[in-house]
Amino acid sequence: MTDGIVERVRPRDRILETARDMFHKHGIRGVGIDAITEAAGTNKMTLYRHFESKDDLIIECLRATACSANAMWEKFEAEHPGDKLAQLHAWVRMAADCLMSDRRGCDMANAAIELSETDHPARQVIKELKEAQRERLVFLCRDAGIGQAELLADTLSLLLEGARVSLQSVGSEGPSAQFVRMAEGLITSFRAR
Amino acid sequence: MTDGIVERVRPRDRILETARDMFHKHGIRGVGIDAITEAAGTNKMTLYRHFESKDDLIIECLRATACSANAMWEKFEAEHPGDKLAQLHAWVRMAADCLMSDRRGCDMANAAIELSETDHPARQVIKELKEAQRERLVFLCRDAGIGQAELLADTLSLLLEGARVSLQSVGSEGPSAQFVRMAEGLITSFRAR
DNA sequence: CTCTAACGTTACAGACCGGTAACACCCTAG
DNA sequence: CTAGGGTGTTACCGGTCTGTAACGTTAGAG
Numbered sequence: 001m002t003d004g005i006v007e008r009v010r011p012r013d014r015i016l017e018t019a020r021d022m023f024h025k026h027g028i029r030g031v032g033i034d035a036i037t038e039a040a041g042t043n044k045m046t047l048y049r050h051f052e053s054k055d056d057l058i059i060e061c062l063r064a065t066a067c068s069a070n071a072m073w074e075k076f077e078a079e080h081p082g083d084k085l086a087q088l089h090a091w092v093r094m095a096a097d098c099l100m101s102d103r104r105g106c107d108m109a110n111a112a113i114e115l116s117e118t119d120h121p122a123r124q125v126i127k128e129l130k131e132a133q134r135e136r137l138v139f140l141c142r143d144a145g146i147g148q149a150e151l152l153a154d155t156l157s158l159l160l161e162g163a164r165v166s167l168q169s170v171g172s173e174g175p176s177a178q179f180v181r182m183a184e185g186l187i188t189s190f191r192a193r
Numbered sequence: 194m195t196d197g198i199v200e201r202v203r204p205r206d207r208i209l210e211t212a213r214d215m216f217h218k219h220g221i222r223g224v225g226i227d228a229i230t231e232a233a234g235t236n237k238m239t240l241y242r243h244f245e246s247k248d249d250l251i252i253e254c255l256r257a258t259a260c261s262a263n264a265m266w267e268k269f270e271a272e273h274p275g276d277k278l279a280q281l282h283a284w285v286r287m288a289a290d291c292l293m294s295d296r297r298g299c300d301m302a303n304a305a306i307e308l309s310e311t312d313h314p315a316r317q318v319i320k321e322l323k324e325a326q327r328e329r330l331v332f333l334c335r336d337a338g339i340g341q342a343e344l345l346a347d348t349l350s351l352l353l354e355g356a357r358v359s360l361q362s363v364g365s366e367g368p369s370a371q372f373v374r375m376a377e378g379l380i381t382s383f384r385a386r
Numbered sequence: 387c388t389c390t391a392a393c394g395t396t397a398c399a400g401a402c403c404g405g406t407a408a409c410a411c412c413c414t415a416g
Numbered sequence: 417c418t419a420g421g422g423t424g425t426t427a428c429c430g431g432t433c434t435g436t437a438a439c440g441t442t443a444g445a446g
Contacts, residue, residue: 029307032433112358116220175348
């Protein structure tokens with residue numbers, strides 16, 4: 001009955017990882033506390049000893065997602081140290097991989113849509129984290145020597161956001177299939193200005 | 194106790210309109226049958242006499258939304274008969290108005306995100322209706338004399354989809370604020386090719 | 387070994403959900 | 417006037433949800 005290494009992981013981390021995975025796959029409102037704890041190999045009481053409420057768990061999941069995103073940015077810098085343009089192309093590639101390997105878009109955006117209450121505690125977190133991502137992309141474009149850096153960054157942001165949503169409504173054969181072509185075309189176009 | 198004209202509208206239509214409005218504002222999973230019937234000035238039994246289930250009601254709401262969208266296209270043609278390029282610009286203006294006047298994006302896309310089950314009956318409807326919208330935009334671009342019509346149409350689609358999602362996560366000051374500039378820039382760029 | 391803190395188990399509260407049954411009512415077509 | 421279809425009312429079913437209480441168990445630090 002030993003689950004080996006898995007059992008060595010602290011319940012809190014197991015809950016967090018399981019919740020992230022299940023929220024991502026089935027949506028926040030589509031997953032209950034019981035389902036999470038069972039999948040994490042623990043129980044409801046333990047969950048509520050580590051998280052104040054489901055909303056609190058949601059927020060922690062979003063923070064963890066933001067953490068993963070930040071790790072991506074560090075990977076870009078590590079793989080192309082100093083070469084900001086190469087990092088921008090790496091961003092496009094990463095985004096495309098994300099579109100191909102996963103049919104459920106961005107956790108932040110999905111959460112923002114699901115949690116329609118304007119005063120939901122997660123909304124502020126989503127906004128902050130999304131703004132941070134936007135800023136990083138703007139800086140990357142600027143440091144890559146692109147004139148209208150903000151406009152390119154915002155355009156790329158909307159394209160990716162749109163592609164991840166389109167993927168969920170019309171599937172992988174829809175407009176999102178052209179994402180790389182669009183993004184690379186835009187970068188080329190902006191560099192020529 | 195007479196509600197005047199409102200009372201003259203058949204319960205089915207009142208339910209449909211109310212459900213559309215509430216699903217749009219609060220999300221599908223965020224609105225219950227009881228809340229809809231109460232807001233529509235009727236009751237649960239009457240709803241279930243006109244709709245097989247909540248899923249059925251959802252689907253009918255989406256069809257109604259698609260109907261409204263089709264009315265938009267006819268308005269473009271009526272306002273700029275034969276002038277496809279003007280109609281394309283009208284599409285951009287319409288999209289921008291939509292972004293400014295409403296903080297909750299596209300009902301289809303939101304539903305696709307909320308209804309994460311891959312076999313949900315609404316998914317097929319969403320896909321069909323979204324594909325129809327895509328086709329109309331492609332034809333419009335083509336008839337406007339644009340060479341890479343599919344690519345422009347898909348890019349504009351993703352931009353709008355992304356803008357509507359971004360609006361919900363970062364608000365109106367985010368990347369979506371630049372939507373018109375992006376769209377018009379793209380049209381100009383594609384026309385020059 | 388003992389003490390303690392984390393964890394597990396069971397049961398339950400209270401609310402809400404989608405959906406149905408039975409029955410009373412009203413308005414209109416004939 | 418009357419028959420009947422559409423509508424309203426009430427009560428209910430079974431299920432699921434978040435969150436809590438009380439108590440038993442385990443494992444590691446000292």
